[in-house]
Amino acid sequence: MTFLNPLLLLAGLGVALPILAHLLNRHRVQHTPWAAMQFINRNVRIRSRQMRLKDILLLLLRCLAVLLLGLALAKPVIKEAEGVAESLGERRAGVIIALDTSYSMQHSDGSTTRFERAIEQIRAIAEGIHAGDPVCLVLLGAEHKVVARNMAFDSERFEAILQAQQATPESLNLDSVPMLLKELADGIDAPQKEIYIVTDMQTQDWKIRPAWLTDALEELGKTAATVIVPVRGDSDNLAITNLELVSGVLRKGTIARYRATVRNCGTVAVSNVKVRGRVNQITVDTKTIPAIAAGASETVSLFIHFHNPGPVRITAELDMDSLPVDNVRRTVAIIRDRVSVLCVEGSSGRSSSRFITTALRARGNTAGQENFVLQSVPWVDLPTQDLSRFDVVILQDVPAITADQARGLEEYVRGGNGLIWFAGENTDAKKWNERSASNKGIRLLPAVIAEAVNTSDAAGVGRPLDPIMLDHSVCRPLLSLPEDLLSETRFRKLLQVKPSATSFTVLSLAGTAAPVVLEHSIGRGHVFMFTTSAGSQWNNMAVTPVFPMILQQMVTYLTAREFEKPRLVGDSLALSYVEQPDASEAVFDTPSAQMISVPVREHRNQYVALLDHAREAGFYLARVSVQAPGMPVAVNVETKESNVKCLTAAETMRSFEDTGISVALSEAELLDAVEQTRTGRSFWLFCMLTGLGLLVIESLLADRLFKRAASTNETTSASENS
């Protein structure tokens, strides 16, 4: 026998109280001579003869009652009760049900989804739970959610809770499951603890587990009787795993190319997969992928024409399949009316400025000219320029700037604008380091400048470019260039730099890893730093196709807003402000049209409203206040969950061999597992009722004995009187 609350066994010491009271009463008899004995004789004479026996009997009853009540408080249990104990004890169990609510559970096999089948399995488990037993229901996802903790089981209430649940667009974070379940099991008071994990047993999560996770599951099996309840299904599923801007500037009247990646997660090849590109719910492009092999991914380009300025909701969608939630991929583009670029020329010839202008107008069409406003000024005119009129400032070979200019440019970038810095012959490294790369508060440039070095090889030919950040939007179009075209760009001279801790290298020199382009963020804006010149003195970049591609991508990147970057379900959504906003709360409208208010907090001189956890997939709308216009934010599902392939029955059984965890492959097996594991018996109710019963008996007995004594006395006195 064990006790759930062993410390409360100390309550059993309460048995000393009636004994003590008995002893104290017995020894505290006071003596007195008494004259009027005739009035008490008849009462006392009978009682005094019986008192000892009666008192001992009552004392025993009291002691037993106190002992039983103490035992009841300590909650005695027998793990494997047999015989009389089995019949006397209650078949109680603390049940923890962990339900996988990752979006793979929405996968349908035609008639029902895995989630619906999982709910049925839970109902079967719940049938065996006694009313009042402690029950926990935890929803497993990216962040697990305990919807019922140590709830006294009530079938109607539990059913209501169950019906309110649905699968989430989150992926399953299996790593933290054992710890959570163990914590719940430790917090439950029951003679028998049972854990049921109802999941679709996705291969990616369960097949190859790290050793520590297997150990944690084994430990969980020792803590409580653990049963895995698989709700399996087939693995057919198509998913759009990516949608990204490949090329194009996000300006009114332009066409951008987006690339959608479709993966066939099933085990059979799929043909004629139609992908629709939609802008604000209107289909603007449709492409068909002829065939996708099993397990393979194919990409398709969607061309989106931007007719109007403002935020645009762009989606790539597949036709309905067995798992609809991953058939859509979303992104947002903030389309500008035009992009203003200020080019500040440090060298006297203005040739570099011409290269830059040419590169930005590389398309040469009318729309491009209209929407790119380029202004070139000599560097001495920089103080007179109102920077707020420009989206991007390009400093080309500027010898130096004053501290005020550095501060002004930093504020300019912090407000969400972009800065591109080119080195050159005129660059005064010392002054730049003093005023914009030092640690004295202003850190405009992402690196400390050293001296210029020659990077030519023995033949006098410069080194080519190496795009090292493959996912960066600046590098992405370069990757699509033919190798020979990319290698045409040669750099003969570079500034040596010492990157700051917050910067990263986007492009480097092949073979030396010397940074060519560095980037860092200041507030809501970014700064690109070229360690080479924009002109042809140090490289031939300006006369190759690489330069317009890089420059246009940079301008697009710098003029993009943070909202354009798609988030994943579970990510936090942030709305940042340059200055302290009037409203103390920002508002996020969820895809299901719910409104969530988030307080604005100050963080590192910035004001940010942060929505901790995006729980839905779709377009959120971030607003600085209830009345303000919203800015859409795309939230997509985590694509790894799209692989809905499950472990087979044999694999599942093999996976949990020798772990102490049982697997219930069918409902019959589940009921058997419940029957076999629930052998513990609780005796607290038995002890409590028996203890209370004894107290009642003691009370009745004491009252009856007293009354009988009194009636006997009356009879005696009556007979004596007669």
Added chain:
Amino acid sequence: MSEHLPQTNYLDPEVLQKLGDLELVAREVVEGLRVGSHRSHLRGFSTEFAHHRQYAPGDAMRTIDWRVYGRTDRYYTKLYEAETNFDCHVLIDASSSMNYASGKVSKLEYAKFLAASMAYVVLKQRDSVGLSIFDSQVRAYLPPRSTMGIILQIDQLLRDIKPVPRSSIANQLHGIALMMKRRSFVVVISDLLSNVDDILAGLDHLRFDGHNVVVLHTLDPYELEFPFKGAWCFEGLEEEEPLTTQADRIREDYLNNFNAYLDALRSGCTASQVDYTTVDTSRPLDQVLNEFFFKRQATLNGAWS
């Protein structure tokens, strides 16, 4: 109670006990009782004048107050309160049960004070006082006399007697009744812890002999209230078997029995025209006597009217 009497100057029995000299005790009690009490009803059992009444035909001529006639030319008769040649006989119960005391003064001590005070009052009125002490038998009998020395004898007699348990009160009262030669005022001071019928039989005998009987039922406050709590062992003073019990559990029964006994005794006394008074030994002696005399006077006045 007279308003002229000081409210706090009652004589505590415990204080009287310390005095020792019984005569002094009696004088303290009675004189203290009389101080300033001009309008007191304490006129005792003597031949004192009560009041005048206008003469009516049929009244004896000898009762006419001629002095009043001389002053007023009207006939008035004089009325008297009591008989002349008054004998008072005090019967003190000295059985073992009278030795009970919840405080410092036992019932017997209190009875002694009562007897002495009564004797003092009577002797002060030039009447005679006799004394009998009894327990299981009549231990002493002093015929009525009118000297103060009897008060000292009361003390001496009670001191010499070793109390023994009483078997029947009636026998003793019968015995004493036979000893008394003439009709007297008999004051019985006892706790009367015996069979009610037995007690009444004894009192009836005294009444049948023509005595005017007064019972001062002397009881300890603990006997009246039974305030015991917890476990108590009651050791009987009349040779009863000691009994241990939970006192508070039998209190209700005790009080019921006791009150039934008192009621029976009181109604029996009333039926036998015995003047019955319960005396609580915790109360000041002069206060008890004052109340007793007041009540007595009121009863007599009521009887005349």
